[in-house]
Amino acid sequence: MTDSPFELPPELAIDTDVARRVIAEFIRSQLRQAGFEQTVVGLSGGIDSALVAYLVAEAIGPERLHAVLMPYRASSPASRADAETVVAALGCSSELVEITAMVDGYYGTEVGAGAAGREPVPASDLRRGNFAARMRMAVLYDRSVVRGGLVVGTGNKTESLIGYTTLFGDSACAFNPIGDLYKSQVRQLSVAIGVPDSIVRKAPTADLWPGQTDENEGGFSYPMLDRLLFWRIDKRRSDDEMDALGFDMELVQRVDRMVAGAEFKRQVPPIAKLGPRTTGIDYLYPRRRPGSARV
Amino acid sequence: MLVSVRPLRIALAQIAPRLGALDANLERHLTLLDEAREGGAGLVVFPELGLTGYQLQDLAADVAMRLDDPRLTTLANSTTGMSTVVSFVEESADHRLFIAAALFEDGELRHVHRKLFLPTYGLFDERRFFAPGDSLRAVPSRLGAGIGIGICEDFWHLSLPQLLALDGAQILINVSSSPGRDLAATNEVGLGTATSWRTLMRTYAQLTTSFVVFCNRVGVDESISFWGGSEVIAPSGQAIFSAPLYDEGLFLVDVALQDVRRERIALPLLRDERPELQVRELDRIIAERAGLALDSTAEPDAEPGFDIAPAERPVPIREVGKAAR
Numbered sequence: 001m002t003d004s005p006f007e008l009p010p011e012l013a014i015d016t017d018v019a020r021r022v023i024a025e026f027i028r029s030q031l032r033q034a035g036f037e038q039t040v041v042g043l044s045g046g047i048d049s050a051l052v053a054y055l056v057a058e059a060i061g062p063e064r065l066h067a068v069l070m071p072y073r074a075s076s077p078a079s080r081a082d083a084e085t086v087v088a089a090l091g092c093s094s095e096l097v098e099i100t101a102m103v104d105g106y107y108g109t110e111v112g113a114g115a116a117g118r119e120p121v122p123a124s125d126l127r128r129g130n131f132a133a134r135m136r137m138a139v140l141y142d143r144s145v146v147r148g149g150l151v152v153g154t155g156n157k158t159e160s161l162i163g164y165t166t167l168f169g170d171s172a173c174a175f176n177p178i179g180d181l182y183k184s185q186v187r188q189l190s191v192a193i194g195v196p197d198s199i200v201r202k203a204p205t206a207d208l209w210p211g212q213t214d215e216n217e218g219g220f221s222y223p224m225l226d227r228l229l230f231w232r233i234d235k236r237r238s239d240d241e242m243d244a245l246g247f248d249m250e251l252v253q254r255v256d257r258m259v260a261g262a263e264f265k266r267q268v269p270p271i272a273k274l275g276p277r278t279t280g281i282d283y284l285y286p287r288r289r290p291g292s293a294r295v
Numbered sequence: 296m297l298v299s300v301r302p303l304r305i306a307l308a309q310i311a312p313r314l315g316a317l318d319a320n321l322e323r324h325l326t327l328l329d330e331a332r333e334g335g336a337g338l339v340v341f342p343e344l345g346l347t348g349y350q351l352q353d354l355a356a357d358v359a360m361r362l363d364d365p366r367l368t369t370l371a372n373s374t375t376g377m378s379t380v381v382s383f384v385e386e387s388a389d390h391r392l393f394i395a396a397a398l399f400e401d402g403e404l405r406h407v408h409r410k411l412f413l414p415t416y417g418l419f420d421e422r423r424f425f426a427p428g429d430s431l432r433a434v435p436s437r438l439g440a441g442i443g444i445g446i447c448e449d450f451w452h453l454s455l456p457q458l459l460a461l462d463g464a465q466i467l468i469n470v471s472s473s474p475g476r477d478l479a480a481t482n483e484v485g486l487g488t489a490t491s492w493r494t495l496m497r498t499y500a501q502l503t504t505s506f507v508v509f510c511n512r513v514g515v516d517e518s519i520s521f522w523g524g525s526e527v528i529a530p531s532g533q534a535i536f537s538a539p540l541y542d543e544g545l546f547l548v549d550v551a552l553q554d555v556r557r558e559r560i561a562l563p564l565l566r567d568e569r570p571e572l573q574v575r576e577l578d579r580i581i582a583e584r585a586g587l588a589l590d591s592t593a594e595p596d597a598e599p600g601f602d603i604a605p606a607e608r609p610v611p612i613r614e615v616g617k618a619a620r
Contacts, residue, residue, distance in 0.1 A: 011479075013479070013480040013481075014478040014479060014480055014485075015478050015479075015480050015482065015485025015486070017485060018478050018484075018485035018486055018540070019478050021540070021541050022475065022478075022520045022541065025514070025515055025520060025541060026515050026520055029514065029515035030515075033314075283353065284352040284353050285352055285353050285354060286314055286315070286350050286351070286352060286354065286516065286517055287517060288314065288517070289314055289315040289354055290315045290316050
């Protein structure tokens with residue numbers, strides 16, 4: 001048996017050459033149509049943002065990629081080291097913006113209250129995690145002005161479908177090259193494009209506290225979850241068919257609820273329809289059209 | 296019958312139109328027409344909505360042209376000694392918008408095909424913005440062969456290539472803006488869309504014993520990447536040329552139009568077609584599907600147009616009412 005760095009369900013295997021080709025042209029087109037040369041990517045040290053950095057560098061060259069590392073004090077030093085490995089391997093510019101003061105400035109510390117005031121119960125990890133994600137978003141969009149670049153999204157299809165994202169946080173971007181790839185496919189493409197092995201092999205984590213991993217927190221394995229989503233959503237399989245495919249039906253129902261419950265995260269908020277033409281309803285233009293590019 | 300023994304050189308303009316940028320796309324067409332002429336092409340084919348880009352939405356009305364639009368005249372004037380198929384948004388006198396493909400020859404507009412099947416499902420939303428055409432014609436061309444034009448989805452309906460061939464087409468031209476999707480590693484050339492199209496086009500060429508010329512665009516509109524892979528297929532179903540996936544380019548392909556005669560004599564499928572049988576059976580099927588005639592082969596409780604009765608007979612509404620009482 002070969003020492004594969006991850007498990008790839010056969011039905012999820014993609015042609016990585018075609019994927020790289022399509023994604024490279026997608027990235028170039030998004031920039032050209034928007035009138036931008038530069039890109040800004042938040043690098044966490046995890047596989048998703050590492051892959052996006054590699055894809056952007058492949059599409060437009062590392063000199064047009066700016067990586068921003070934004071650790072919080074509870075983030076693992078190993079994550080930062082992995083992000084630095086990516087920067088060194090690609091030869092792109094990078095900067096470090098620690099968000100600790102931003103998060104702690106709001107929630108406060110043992111020493112004193114923050115902008116949020118004194119709360120009877122300390123903020124949960126979930127609140128802190130979401131807040132940290134939104135602080136990173138704010139930093140990226142600020143850096144994007146300084147750099148004159150577009151923020152490239154790094155969310156994958158698995159986390160988007162189950163809602164393992166922060167609204168207006170890590171999901172905020174100008175465009176997303178990997179949002180239609182399941183985690184297993186992210187891993188496959190990462191290996192093909194040369195993302196360092198240590199990043200491909202490590203357990204995915206939101207890195208909000210030491211030892212946290214996505215799979216422990218969610219109670220699933222990515223290969224299993226990806227297969228489930230693929231058959232359920234891409235291949236439209238019914239309950240009976242999922243059962244016949246051998247899926248744990250309790251997990252299927254649970255994932256169904258997660259997917260439905262996260263619908264709001266994947267869509268533009270509804271606008272109350274009042275006037276003759278309403279954006280997104282009956283005023284429908286492509287995002288990029290003559291006149292829309294920055295001059 | 297005299298068909299020139301000189302090969303016909305077909306130019307496939309596998310371009311990436313800029314969305315909504317009619318003037319820029321027109322310039323690109325004119326440049327490529329010159330290039331094709333210098334390359335000795337007799338037939339130049341541009342992709343679906345090559346003059347406007349595909350994902351237009353509400354921009355469709357802004358880039359629509361009447362057939363006497365000076366910009367189309369400019370294009371026509373560049374077709375001296377050539378046959379050219381170009382595609383754009385056509386506005387009719389009653390202000391319907393069509394996805395159209397026009398055949399220009401020697402400076403003249405010879406034929407306009409209005410897209411008949413507008414996909415409005417999955418990632419497509421064409422019927423929201425466009426009207427469907429309502430006629431299909433094969434037309435003679437200066438090439439000494441009949442030409443039949445379809446636009447993208449038109450060729451996902453079996454009747455189209457057959458009708459065009461029966462109407463006299465020897466060259467079936469499909470112009471497309473086909474979005475690539477499904478990268479499953481098991482697909483031929485790594486793309487599900489390419490596999491499907493290649494299967495269809497080879498089948499049509501073989502079954503109609505006609506040349507099939509497929510011109511698909513490349514580039515990106517919004518989320519969608521168009522995959523190119525334009526092809527010329529011989530009446531035997533053999534691909535003569537397959538353009539690379541995703542690369543922009545003007546590809547020149549030589550074909551021998553005598554192959555149509557050879558194939559149709561060796562394999563007289565078109566001779567043996569039974570259009571009168573089709574019309575008769577279609578008339579019957581249409582009446583049965585509308586519930587105007589009884590389907591003699593259907594099971595007693597089957598719905599109109601569907602031969603098999605449901606496993607459990609649905610309770611008629613009036614009986615539900617009775618049961619409640």
